[in-house]
Structures are given as C-alpha cells and as structure tokens.
Amino acid sequence: QKEVEQNSGPLSVPEGAIASLNCTYSDRGSQSFFWYRQYSGKSPELIMFIYSNGDKEDGRFTAQLNKASQYVSLLIRDSQPSDSATYLCATRVRTGNQFYFGTGTSLTVIP
Amino acid sequence: DAGVIQSPRHEVTEMGQEVTLRCKPISGHNSLFWYRQTMMRGLELLIYFNNNVPIDDSGMPEDRFSAKMPNASFSTLKIQPSEPRDSAVYFCASSFRETQYFGPGTRLLVL
Numbered sequence: 001q002k003e004v005e006q007n008s009g010p011l012s013v014p015e016g017a018i019a020s021l022n023c024t025y026s027d028r029g030s031q032s033f034f035w036y037r038q039y040s041g042k043s044p045e046l047i048m049f050i051y052s053n054g055d056k057e058d059g060r061f062t063a064q065l066n067k068a069s070q071y072v073s074l075l076i077r078d079s080q081p082s083d084s085a086t087y088l089c090a091t092r093v094r095t096g097n098q099f100y101f102g103t104g105t106s107l108t109v110i111p
Numbered sequence: 112d113a114g115v116i117q118s119p120r121h122e123v124t125e126m127g128q129e130v131t132l133r134c135k136p137i138s139g140h141n142s143l144f145w146y147r148q149t150m151m152r153g154l155e156l157l158i159y160f161n162n163n164v165p166i167d168d169s170g171m172p173e174d175r176f177s178a179k180m181p182n183a184s185f186s187t188l189k190i191q192p193s194e195p196r197d198s199a200v201y202f203c204a205s206s207f208r209e210t211q212y213f214g215p216g217t218r219l220l221v222l
Binding site: 032034042043044045046049051088090092095096098099101102103104 | 142144153154156159161166167202206208209210211212213214215216
C-alpha cells in the first residue's frame with residue numbers, strides 16, 4: 001500500500017467552477033500535509049500546508065484535513081485556465097523526516 | 112533568496128558515462144532531498160540529508176548511484192555508470208522545519 005494515494009485523473013472542470021482534489025494517506029502518525037502544484041516541465045511548487053483538522057483558506061484555495069478519515073483535500077474556487085496543472089499531495093510524520101508524495105492529479109480547467 | 116540551485120539544467124550523455132548532478136540548497140535550510148521523476152513512476156525520493164548527514168538512502172536504485180553533502184551549501188548526486196533507464200528529471204529540494212522547496216531540476220537523457 002502506498003503511503004499517499006491520489007486519483008490520477010485527469011480532472012476537467014469549466015472555468016469558474018470549483019475543482020476538488022482528494023488524497024488519502026496510510027500513516028496515522030502523519031502530522032503535516034502539503035499540496036504542491038506542478039506545471040508541465042516545471043518543478044513542484046508549494047501551494048498550501050495544513051496541520052490541524054478542519055479547513056485552511058488561502059485566497060481561492062482551501063485545504064481540508066480529516067485525520068480520523070485520513071483524508072486531505074484541496075478545493076480551488078473560481079477555477080482559472082492557469083490552474084491547469086498536476087497537483088501533488090504530500091505528508092510528513094514529523095520535522096526531519098521524509099516527505100511522502102502521491103502520484104498527483106492532473107487538472108484541466110476548460111475556458 | 113535565489114532558491115534552490117541545480118546544475119546542469121540539461122544533460123545528455125551516453126550509456127556507461129559518469130554523470131554528476133549538483134545542488135545548492137537555500138541558505139539556512141537544514142534538510143536536503145534528492146528526487147527522481149518519471150512519467151511511469153512519478154516522484155521518487157532517492158535520499159535525504161539532515162544537517163549534512165544522510166538519513167535515508169533506501170530509495171537509491173542501486174550501487175551505481177551515490178550522493179554526498181560535504182557542507183551545508185552543496186550536494187552532489189552521482190551516477191556511475193549511467194544507463195538509459197536512468198533518464199528522468201532529477202530534483203533537489205531543501206527544507207527548514209515544515210516547508211520544502213524544489214529546485215528547477217536536471218533533465219537527464221542517457222543514450
């Protein structure tokens with residue numbers, strides 16, 4: 001079983017809609033959760049991180065964490081064509097440990 | 112800050128040759144990670160260092176791969192001898208506490 005699982009997609013949403021990206025993890029000891037965006041041919045870029053159960057909002061992005069269900073999600077409101085990318089979910093058990101990455105979900109926002 | 116610096120950005124070599132990839136982490140970051148990314152396998156952790164000490168190299172494919180971090184501002188990943196299956200994008204990333212930042216990557220093609 002992989003540490004972090006993501007639906008590879010592709011996920012397509014129309015411009016202006018809400019895109020919902022989901023991730024599950026296997027290690028209940030995971031303490032930190034991250035979302036990265038990777039454009040084609042570029043390196044992963046950190047979008048958000050979350051530590052506590054509940055929601056964390058940053059502009060059009062909202063990260064949601066449910067530790068009981070071992071589930072992390074990323075919502076992108078008012079999706080734009082520039083949001084089209086692969087989104088990587090990552091977890092970390094504690095500072096100093098490695099990061100575990102999912103395989104990524106490909107998102108396409110259709111104008 | 113200049114971010115994580117990697118060189119070279121592109122490398123084309125012939126099977127059997129030695130390849131050396133270089134990384135300069137962000138100043139003040141105490142953890143450094145080497146990843147490999149391919150379409151088939153996604154993002155794979157090869158090795159990571161904390162305070163210049165290798166912590167986990169279980170992701171290194173085989174003895175042909177070696178990594179060093181002689182000081183806090185420099186790391187190398189060496190492949191000797193290289194094989195066509197080593198063709199991939201190699202990312203270096205550094206972190207301080209929870210946030211991890213990626214370099215631009217080295218695109219390696221072994222013919």
